Amino acid sequence: MSDPAETTDATFWVDGDGDGDGPLRRCRTLLESIGDGLVQLDADGDVVAATETFVELTGHARDDLLGEHVSLVLDRTDAVRIETAIRSIRDDDRETSTLELELRTASGEAVPCRLRLHSFDDRTEEGTVVVCNVDDRDGRDDRDGRRGRRTLEDPSDALPAVLDEADVGVFVLDSTFDVVWLNEGIERYFGLDREAVVGRDKRDVIAETIGNRVADTDAFVDTVRSTYEDNSYVEQFECRVTPGEHREERWLEHRSKPIDSGRYAGGRVELYYDVTDRTRSERSLRRERDVVERILETSPVGVLIATADGSVTRMNERMEAILGLSSGEYALGQRDLFDADGDLLPFEQRPIGRVLETGETVRGQELLVKPPDGKRRWVSVNATPLTDDAGDLERVVATATDVTQLKEQARRLERQRDGLRTELDEVFDRVTDGFFAVDDDWRFTYVNERAEELLDWTEDELLGEPLWAAFPEAVDSTFEEQYRHAMETQESISFEAYYPPLEAWFEVRVYPSESGLSVYFADVTERNQRERELERQREQLAALNNVNDVVRETTDAVIDQSTREEIERTVCESLADSASYAFAWVAEVDPQTERLVPRVEAGVDGYLEDVDVSADPDEPAGRGPAGRAVQTGEMQISRDVLTDPAFEPWREYAREYGYRSSAAIPITHEGTLYGILGVYSERTGAFAADERSVVGQLGEIVGHAIAAVERKRALTSDEVVELELQIRDVFEAVDVQQSLEGTITFERTVPVGDGEYLVYGTATDDALPTLDALTDCVSYWEDVTVISEGFGDVSFEARLSESTVLSTIASQGGYVEEAIVDDGDFHMTVHLPRETDVRRVTDDVEARYPNAEVLARRQVTRDVGSSQRLERTWLDDLTDRQRAVLEAAYYSGFFEWPRDSSGEAVAESLDIAPATFHQHIRTAQNKLFETLLEETLTTSYGGR
Numbered sequence: 012m013s014d015p016a017e018t019t020d021a022t023f024w025v026d027g028d029g030d031g032d033g034p035l036r037r038c039r040t041l042l043e044s045i046g047d048g049l050v051q052l053d054a055d056g057d058v059v060a061a062t063e064t065f066v067e068l069t070g071h072a073r074d075d076l077l078g079e080h081v082s083l084v085l086d087r088t089d090a091v092r093i094e095t096a097i098r099s100i101r102d103d104d105r106e107t108s109t110l111e112l113e114l115r116t117a118s119g120e121a122v123p124c125r126l127r128l129h130s131f132d133d134r135t136e137e138g139t140v141v142v143c144n145v146d147d148r149d150g151r152d153d154r155d156g157r158r159g160r161r162t163l164e165d166p167s168d169a170l171p172a173v174l175d176e177a178d179v180g181v182f183v184l185d186s187t188f189d190v191v192w193l194n195e196g197i198e199r200y201f202g203l204d205r206e207a208v209v210g211r212d213k214r215d216v217i218a219e220t221i222g223n224r225v226a227d228t229d230a231f232v233d234t235v236r237s238t239y240e241d242n243s244y245v246e247q248f249e250c251r252v253t254p255g256e257h258r259e260e261r262w263l264e265h266r267s268k269p270i271d272s273g274r275y276a277g278g279r280v281e282l283y284y285d286v287t288d289r290t291r292s293e294r295s296l297r298r299e300r301d302v303v304e305r306i307l308e309t310s311p312v313g314v315l316i317a318t319a320d321g322s323v324t325r326m327n328e329r330m331e332a333i334l335g336l337s338s339g340e341y342a343l344g345q346r347d348l349f350d351a352d353g354d355l356l357p358f359e360q361r362p363i364g365r366v367l368e369t370g371e372t373v374r375g376q377e378l379l380v381k382p383p384d385g386k387r388r389w390v391s392v393n394a395t396p397l398t399d400d401a402g403d404l405e406r407v408v409a410t411a412t413d414v415t416q417l418k419e420q421a422r423r424l425e426r427q428r429d430g431l432r433t434e435l436d437e438v439f440d441r442v443t444d445g446f447f448a449v450d451d452d453w454r455f456t457y458v459n460e461r462a463e464e465l466l467d468w469t470e471d472e473l474l475g476e477p478l479w480a481a482f483p484e485a486v487d488s489t490f491e492e493q494y495r496h497a498m499e500t501q502e503s504i505s506f507e508a509y510y511p512p513l514e515a516w517f518e519v520r521v522y523p524s525e526s527g528l529s530v531y532f533a534d535v536t537e538r539n540q541r542e543r544e545l546e547r548q549r550e551q552l553a554a555l556n557n558v559n560d561v562v563r564e565t566t567d568a569v570i571d572q573s574t575r576e577e578i579e580r581t582v583c584e585s586l587a588d589s590a591s592y593a594f595a596w597v598a599e600v601d602p603q604t605e606r607l608v609p610r611v612e613a614g615v616d617g618y619l620e621d622v623d624v625s626a627d628p629d630e631p632a633g634r635g636p637a638g639r640a641v642q643t644g645e646m647q648i649s650r651d652v653l654t655d656p657a658f659e660p661w662r663e664y665a666r667e668y669g670y671r672s673s674a675a676i677p678i679t680h681e682g683t684l685y686g687i688l689g690v691y692s693e694r695t696g697a698f699a700a701d702e703r704s705v706v707g708q709l710g711e712i713v714g715h716a717i718a719a720v721e722r723k724r725a726l727t728s729d730e731v732v733e734l735e736l737q738i739r740d741v742f743e744a745v746d747v748q749q750s751l752e753g754t755i756t757f758e759r760t761v762p763v764g765d766g767e768y769l770v771y772g773t774a775t776d777d778a779l780p781t782l783d784a785l786t787d788c789v790s791y792w793e794d795v796t797v798i799s800e801g802f803g804d805v806s807f808e809a810r811l812s813e814s815t816v817l818s819t820i821a822s823q824g825g826y827v828e829e830a831i832v833d834d835g836d837f838h839m840t841v842h843l844p845r846e847t848d849v850r851r852v853t854d855d856v857e858a859r860y861p862n863a864e865v866l867a868r869r870q871v872t873r874d875v876g877s878s879q880r881l882e883r884t885w886l887d888d889l890t891d892r893q894r895a896v897l898e899a900a901y902y903s904g905f906f907e908w909p910r911d912s913s914g915e916a917v918a919e920s921l922d923i924a925p926a927t928f929h930q931h932i933r934t935a936q937n938k939l940f941e942t943l944l945e946e947t948l949t950t951s952y953g954g955r
Contacts, residue, residue: 049062049065050062057081058083059077068122070117070118084116085115086113107127109125109128110125179283180197180200180283181283182197182283184278184280186276188213189210190208191209196283200261202224202255224252226251227251231250235267246265246268247266248265266282308327312410312412313334315363316409317343319405319407321367335384335386343364346382348380349380350379351379363394366394366395366407367407376393376394377392377414388413394410395409445465445466446532448529455481456474458470465513465532468481493506494528497528501525503521504520516534516535516539518532553591561585565581573720574720575717578720579610579611584613584614592691592692593670594613594615594618594670596610596612596615596619596688597688598687600641600684602854606624607619607641624638634657635658636674636675639675640676646677648672649672652672653665653671670691674703674706675689676688676707679710683718715891732871733840734841734843734853735840736853738837738863738864739837739864741832742781752781753776753834755772755832757770757832758773759772759902769808769920770810771809772809773806775803776805779797790812792809793811796809798903810920825841827842837860889938893934896932897932899921903917905932
């Protein structure tokens with residue numbers, strides 16, 4: 012059998028014709044040409060590929076054949092006949108030609124053959140390519156006595172030689188649409204086993220295997236199978252293979268065509284091109300175009316794009332507003348523009364005109380616009396040329412910024428400056444800088460009145476005194492360094508420096524001479540303070556912008572994570588990687604020791620292992636930001652850890668790790684504290700109001716994501732931990748004196764926002780007084796509403812202002828299988844994810860009810876069956892609000908007939924409008940019914 016690497020030309024699979032169907036027709040031609048001996052020739056008659064049968068027939072080695080002219084195995088007359096036939100096929104647009112001739116073997120024997128030439132009909136740069144099917148008419152024995160003629164009963168004898176190394180997937184079907192052959196590309200693309208597919212009806216393969224591995228299964232199956240019903244046309248479409256075992260996600264382009272002649276006449280050849288990179292690139296380009304469009308429309312800067320001939324192709328709304336246009340139609344030069352002197356500018360002197368004329372960028376040209384609305388506007392315009400690959404001007408992009416307010420402010424400041432200059436001139440006539448002089452021994456020789464005021468010394472006290480003795484704090488400071496440098500170099504020097512004893516910044520000018528120094532100085536403390544304040548404001552603005560980016564990126568990244576650890580690590584790494592923060596960590600509270608236990612940290616290694624942080628307010632270690640965050644449930648900050656008294660226990664660590672401010676953010680959801688997020692910055696004064704507000708959102712974002720992950724893990728896990736809990740005399744803990752009789756069953760707790768919950772359940776008639784007593788005695792039991800009565804039981808709805816044990820367990824990723832109060836004793840069966848810290852759950856329960864006890868703990872396997880798709884819909888497709896509305900409607904009897912509660916009543920309980928309630932309930936029903944019906948139909952008709 013031929014070596015595929017030697018018999019396949021990569022260009023065979025590249026489109027060379029305009030309709031994009033060249034490779035498909037070439038493949039069909041090869042299939043229709045398969046016979047005893049197959050050889051492929053190029054337009055010059057050189058051998059491109061050959062099957063093993065042809066190699067054996069000629070007796071030549073393969074390497075001797077490939078690349079050689081066909082005359083190697085023909086006499087001169089027959090070689091000329093083949094060249095003539097090839098030219099005839101090329102010039103007359105013929106597809107086939109048959110010749111009777113003799114092949115010359117390597118040993119010199121003449122083998123009479125019939126040669127059928129099939130054209131690819133391909134007008135590529137390589138010219139017309141043909142495939143020759145060689146038929147040994149004598150059928151003589153070879154030198155080993157074997158039959159020279161070989162009949163290809165098994166298609167795999169020849170097909171791999173020409174198709175298997177193709178960089179596309181290939182299916183070959185016979186006239187009954189059984190799979191005759193498929194190449195490695197098909198196996199790789201669809202995750203198929205060739206031996207399991209060859210010989211099977213392709214329609215069955217599609218229905219049972221391939222159809223389930225592509226997106227939009229029904230459309231794919233219908234489209235492909237329709238080609239078999241009417242096997243007379245070319246089909247082309249695109250499909251997406253979903254990822255799975257032994258296959259990757261990829262986009263494929265399907266092309267198929269009937270086989271008209273040859274061994275597989277009446278069958279079909281199907282090619283699958285991998286267009287994943289192209290498809291992803293196109294999607295990326297579409298997303299980029301959408302982003303550019305949003306940027307243009309939200310930009311505070313006007314943007315206009317014009318072609319090289321001056322036509323406007325794009326203008327955003329801001330540019331329309333600047334030019335005072337009422338519609339998007341605008342021709343260059345339509346609006347009058349004026350220069351700074353108020354003179355009308357001709358088009359060639361405007362930014363776009365200058366770019367069109369010179370091809371060079373124009374920046375910051377200020378123009379006056381006088382639109383019809385009468386509001387004169389000053390604008391600063393930039394115009395930039397865009398060129399094509401040849402360097403020719405293609406488009407011009409112009410941006411315009413409204414600087415009217417800045418111009419007006421500049422004029423006001425100029426007027427104020429002129430007034431101040433006059434006033435200051437009068438002041439400077441009376442007030443001078445501080446001045447003193449020292450001799451070459453550094454002794455004071457002169458001190459003026461202003462210097463006396465600034466230095467808080469009199470001239471009499473300083474004259475004759477050494478400078479360094481009168482001001483010892485100046486030794487080894489910038490002042491000494493600069494004074495000595497001026498004295499040594501005899502060059503004047505100006506500098507600014509801070510003098511701690513006077514708590515003042517001085518601007519100093521030093522003039523040396525051979526006899527000493529003359530020093531002029533002024534107090535610039537207030538000016539420096541203003542500059543530092545401006546710098547601090549700039550830093551805060553930069554930090555706020557950076558924080559907004561971090562929060563957006565973190566929010567997007569957290570949503571994509573599947574475990575709590577991944578969520579926590581993502582938020583820490585995002586914060587640590589930002590320019591605004593040094594490092595971050597997440598820790599949780601050990602309920603036994605009240606210490607913070609590290610979970611994840613980024614940007615630092617082992618910080619939480621070095622420091623001691625507590626949640627106990629009676630300890631110094633519990634009074635810092637993290638401890639207060641646990642105690643209050645609110646974000647706590649320290650804007651300068653080196654001066655914050657509450658941060659004293661960790662001040663040395665702050666110096667060691669190089670941070671100056673910190674924030675502790677509770678990670679919460681529906682009243683449950685999952686942990687604390689610690690964020691540290693090298694900036695003093697970080698976490699100002701705006702920054703604090705943005706960073707504080709991370710606690711709720713991460714808490715919500717963790718709750719969703721835990722809830723999903725609990726509902727979709729087959730293996731769960733089952734706890735049986737009992738709380739005797741449960742209502743004694745809340746001081747309910749009512750006689751406890753009857754049975755109360757709690758069925759569902761629904762969070763409705765703002766820290767409130769709706770609890771649904773049933774109670775026997777003799778338990779109603781207990782429910783009423785709860786409303787009177789328990790502060791967070793707001794009210795109880797009876798939904799329905801019958802057969803000795805009532806259904807009720809209770810509104811709670813804080814979470815219960817039921818919601819606490821749900822927040823840990825678990826759910827309550829059964830919860831019953833019977834004669835005052837509370838029995839509860841709880842299912843928790845296998846990885847849940849069960850001790851933490853029981854500690855939370857015991858913290859609320861000290862007399863709680865665990866009756867049993869066991870690991871059980873849930874019978875999930877076909878409900879997994881419904882659970883995925885419940886978790887992934889429904890929003891929190893939709894789930895809450897659906898649960899409240901169900902447990903309040905909205906779906907009963909007759910209804911126990913109307914839509915308006917349920918909406919009132921949820922504190923939403925009736926229209927909003929009905930919108931959420933219909934959306935949720937639609938999604939659940941869609942999933943349920945798909946599951947039912949798939950089970951009934953899909954063979955599962």
